[in-house]
Amino acid sequence: MDTARLATTLRTQTTRFAAAVTAADPTLVVPTCPDWRVRDLAAHVGQADRWAAGIVRTGVPAPIPDPADADPGDQAAWAKWLAEGAEELIDAVRTTGPDTAVWTLFGSLPAVFWLRRMVSDTTVHRIDASLAAGIVASIDDDLARDVVDEGLELLTAPTAADLLPALANLRGDGQTLAFVSPTAHPWHLTRTPDGVTRAHDRTDADVVVTASTPLLLSVITRRTPPTRATVTGDAALLDHWLAHTSF
Structure with a gap:
């Protein structure tokens, strides 16, 4: 915007x-x-x-x-x-x-x-x-999309774990998560030893969460349980992600 x-x-x-x-x-x-x-x-x-x-x-x-x-x-x-x-x-x-x-x-x-x-x-x-x-x-779809974009930009910033130490728990060795909406670009996240990286060109992942963009916003920010969305793959990986993020 x-x-x-x-x-x-x-x-x-x-x-x-x-x-x-x-x-x-x-x-x-x-x-x-x-x-x-x-x-x-x-x-x-x-x-x-x-x-x-x-x-x-x-x-x-x-x-x-x-x-x-x-x-x-x-x-x-x-x-x-x-x-x-x-x-x-x-x-x-x-x-x-x-x-x-x-x-x-x-x-x-x-x-x-x-x-x-x-x-x-x-x-x-x-x-x-x-x-x-x-x-x-x-929440309007385009607003939800920008709020998700902004939030994940901050969570994946190089200095994010300095501000929120719990984010250091999101480091990994290649585990992937994808949040997919029919009306927005996908959000693809990879847990690396140096932190989380973000991309918008993939929907394949170890765990994939599919929902409308406003519902994804609520799930990602932990305002709505992920059971309201469609979750495929490693649900425990999603639970771990949500347990160590905050908005």
Whole structure:
């Protein structure tokens, strides 16, 4: 997605995320993020937008914030607070310039990285919020594809295990996984001694997961059990992959 579309998508996903968190009991434990209650989930998204905006404006590192330190206010005001955070990030990217190099957790990258990152983060947490509220989160196919792309790009980055040590467990000696949708390119992953490599031109693998792109997104991010998809091959390899990844 280009910068303009990313901005539009962030606004849309933030609005839908806000609708879900305001429909749920703020004290309810989020089933797919059991360390957080609904209020923490709302605080995280609004806080992360503002944190990313600050990085884009300054171009320098900032400590990863704790949602417990954010105050989203009364639940009735969450939608406004969340929208303001999204606009702050959009404005920061526009003002700084989407191609301007800024600090990220993966090295110096264009500022638009943070816009895409928060589109993905908000979309996945919208699924969390919807599950907590007991409503269905309908994700467009092209958005689901980009969120999967972005997530797997980060998980297979050379420095990913430095940020999430559990990812070191995904190293292997050639085991392969493929996630296949009829409306997207396949995601083919190979576990090597140096880490995981990614390709888009193969569907043969030791384990193959086939589903719609939105369902693959939910499976890959562990928001939906893989039994909802079609799994062929070594299911234990898939279980091991999912046990050592997080979004």
